[in-house]
Amino acid sequence: MSAEQWAVDAADEILDRCDQLAELTSMEGGIERDYLSPQMAEAYKLTAGWLEKAGIATHIDQAGNLVGRLEGREPGLPALVLGSHLDSVPDAGKYDGILGVVTAVAVAVHLAETGRNKELPFAIEVLGFGDEEGARFGATLLGSYAFGGGWRDEWLDRTDVNGVSMRQAFADFGLDPDKVGEAARKREDYIGYLEFHIEQGPILEQRDRALSSVTSIAAASRYVVTVDGMSSHIATPYDLRHDALTAAAEIISAIDEISQQEGTRANVGEISAEPGGVNVIAGKATFSLDVRAGNDQLRDKVFDRIWKRADEIANRRKVSVSHTMIHTASAVHCDPFLRSCIEEGIEQSEGKEAFGLVSYPGHDGMAVAKLLPIAMLYVRCKGGISHSPYESVRADDVAYGAQAFEQAVFDIAARNINVERVQQLDEEA
Ligand SMILES: [Zn+2]
Known part of the structure; x- marks a missing residue:
């Protein structure tokens, strides 16, 4: 099956899975899924099931993030992370964050099913961050800060609208609140971080384009x-x-x-x-x-x-x-090497010259960038609308996006990237 045909089929499945995740909500008649909530536990179960069906091992880390790991050509290699967040704002749409996780799942599963992971000089980790929006505790990027080593224990004393402390919420979720800091990853265990996300702005629509890279997070x-x-x-x-x-x-x-x-x-x-x-x-x-x-x-x-x-x-x-x-x-600048791989993917899938946009909304990548080089792939969303039930994406755009995202992984591999090389590129940048 060609990469295009896979992506067209994958897009339908990705959108269907976004619909399924939208059902896991605490809000009557709308979508809200909070950090460390029962609905998040359900979302993890569902998402982990998609990964495990393809033989990809999953676990929940000490900070309450969902992790799926697919080994590369040998076990234990540093990982390239494909991630975004599974939490939402109140009365959210179906795609902000969720689309990125579900697309990362689709790419990882495709790699596993075709055996192409065995060609990769790195492992793949799918990350579904538990908190990016900060809706429950009023502090944002909690999951990704913990991943990137930016966790602060004083956040545990924050409470939600029902007076439940974050400390209690961790315990209720089956996690030890005193060990959240241990979710911090080690630099040498990772290559970099790629995130697929809706644009949350109208520029792609104005330019009549499906995809762009991100130059920096503002x-x-x-x-x-x-x-x-x-x-x-x-x-x-x-x-x-x-x-x-x-x-x-x-x-x-x-x-x-x-x-x-x-x-x-x-x-x-x-x-x-x-x-x-x-x-x-x-x-x-x-x-x-x-x-x-x-x-x-x-x-x-x-x-x-x-x-x-x-x-x-x-x-x-x-x-x-x-x-x-x-x-x-401060602005977080996307890594030039990883960004060029994203742009290579865009040019292959969309067949048009790639360009980069500044991201004015914040993203998990801001917190991950404390540890790793990051890059992002943006996909057009209708009217640039986000944080709203009116969020909408086109299936053909998602297909272009899935293909470009997977192609970026191959491109990183083809350029025989390893930890030292990314670190060196980091220093040059
Ligand atoms: Zn988001």
Whole structure:
């Protein structure tokens, strides 16, 4: 059977399996599957069954991630990881994360069934991370941080909406909460990490393309911005006002303008004003700010421009403005070698020149990249919609994706990659 024919058949099965996993939900009439939940245990059972049917060994690691391992040409070789996450946001779609795991399963099973794993100079590990979205405990990437060595025991004290601590949730899941840190993998046991994921944006649709690689997962910083003025009666003439809210409005417009000019992404999603009277000039306004950019320098440049403009606006409007950083993460750059293998796969399956996109959403790869070189394969999703029951993918796109993903594995093997070589490529990059 040709690679194309396999992928066409595999796509139907992949979509059917995404439907099956969507049934394992804690939300009536919708999809929600949380870390360390009974529904996650069911999802692991189902997914492990698909792997085990092809003779691929599975286990659940100390952090509650599902692992399937297919040996290469000899047992015990370092592994290439194919992974994504099996948890979801509340009222989720069927594909964010799930599609990547199910496609990784399809590739591993195909390798096992054709015996081509025995040609590989590395093992394959399928990873279904238990937490990426952070829906249950309000901290994200828990499964992948544990894998990559970034686990922090203080997270165990977090509680879910029902007051269940993470510590208790681990015990209920049959795991020892004091051993989560032991899920951290060793660098020498792995080659790298590949993730297949829906784009969660509209660019592939706009370009009429099924697939792309990812150049980097965006740098992100979040702030709380506070504008201090003075509250007074609506009767106050304009030249005597210290209106915090109109100043905030002007700053927010400037943020939009600057971010568009720089080709980055910014959002102000929350705002409040005090004292909050219809006939009272606002004395204080507070708003959130999230800025994402393909690299750290660009993100920093955008902030420099924003704060400079905010100061100008504040001076002119006789208010003061300050900001507090609440989160910052550097961009994670995809490994050039692994990315070139993904792009080789895209060119073979789609028959068109491959290109890369910046990923503005976060992904497991951010946490895995603390340990391993990573690369990602994006597939078009309808309208760029995600984190919604309206998530949708096309079967022909999934077929292109499955073929490209498998081809990337062969390409890595063909270039006779080994741990030292990836480390060397890492250092060069
Ligand atoms: Zn995801």
